[in-house]
Amino acid sequence: MEQRTDLLEIIEYINPAELDYQEWVNVGMALKHEGYSVDTWDAWSRNDSRYHAGECGKKWNTFRGSSVPVTAGTIVQMAIDHGWRPSYGGYSLDWDDEISMDGLVIEDAGWVERQEIREPREWDPVTEITRYLETLFEAGENVGYVMGSWKKTDEKGERWLPQKGTWDRTAGQLIELLAKCDGDIGAVLGDYNPEAGAWIRFNPMDGKGCKNENVSEFRYALVESDAMDLEQQNAIIRELELPVACLVFSGKKSLHAIVRVDAADYNEYRKRVD
The missing domain is CATH 1.10.220 (Annexin V; domain 1)
Incomplete structure (x- = not known):
């Protein structure tokens, strides 16, 4: 035991x-x-x-x-x-440590007990968006998001892609406006196409653009899967005990686990994501 x-x-x-x-x-x-x-x-x-x-x-x-x-x-x-360590004889891995499988046997790689995802009886978009912003951003940090979309058709089929978007408002400004919008999130963020959805960058921006070089803090990375059912994704994310700051249902095939990585720069970010 x-x-x-x-x-x-x-x-x-x-x-x-x-x-x-x-x-x-x-x-x-x-x-x-x-x-x-x-x-x-x-x-x-x-x-x-x-x-x-x-x-x-x-x-x-x-x-x-x-x-x-x-x-x-x-x-x-x-x-x-804050310095606590479990009493068993393990130790914390550094980013560059290798994990050895010597002596370990995977009995059934395909088995995991699924965890049901329960949808709230009542949705409150203002509360949910505010909680998201408060969790991931400091009040003075710029948030990049996109409400507009366009449809692209090529050899991969039809798919919706984001337009340029917005990045010049802080989390604090958005939270303040949402508190006064009387439930009309479109009046604050803009309206979106329900068929396409919307997009948001979970790392803060510098307020000068929406490219990778405009990311001001490489704080989080995204863990997701489109290849397994939602209940299995939910179970695996929780069993791994990743430092998940926020877990979001995409509305379609995946749960988006926004995981804290705290990289110093883009190169370190890519290594930690990999």
């Missing part, structure tokens, strides 16, 4: 005073998802000078589950980032 470390021990390695608001909320959501009580979150939160009595309880009651829940893996990754 695998030995697991209790989350009560792990969160002691995380100082709530060093977290931003969303990270603090994520700890609470993960604790609730894993069956802990609000008292655990409240007692840990008291170590932060920003603590206000009763705030944890109010926020806790808003955690009603999600199709992509925040789990114990989020807390584990935070603790690792």
Whole structure:
């Protein structure tokens, strides 16, 4: 049987005073998802000078589950980032380390227990887009996105491709406008063709263009698959325990796992993506 470390021990390695608001909320959501009580979150939160009595309880009651829940893996990754290491005799791999398969046997490479994806009963596009922006971007960072599209026909068939798009507004500006739009996201971002969808760059831009050289931080990479069913993708992404910042359903054949890689430049980014 695998030995697991209790989350009560792990969160002691995380100082709530060093977290931003969303990270603090994520700890609470993960604790609730894993069956802990609000008292655990409240007692840990008291170590932060920003603590206000009763705030944890109010926020806790808003955690009603999600199709992509925040789990114990989020807390584990935070603790690792703050110096915690599991008690078993492993070690963290560096980017250039090689993984040896000596002595290991793959019994069934095709087997994985699928995890169902539950669609929310009610969608709130403003809330979902705002959460996405708050999770991936700092308020002052420029966001590149495309609402317009055009259809290309060639030997590969017909497909929709993005137009030039927008990159001159910050995440903070977009969030502020979305809060005032009364549900009309098109008034903020522009209307899109439902047949084609829309596009967004998950790494921040410099506000001067939409090319690769305009990316200001190589923070995230995309992990996806079009070759397996959604439930299998969901299970594999979660079993790998990748540092997923955001998991998004594309609307068609894949889940988009936006994974933190924190590369210093484009060359290092390509190596980490590979």
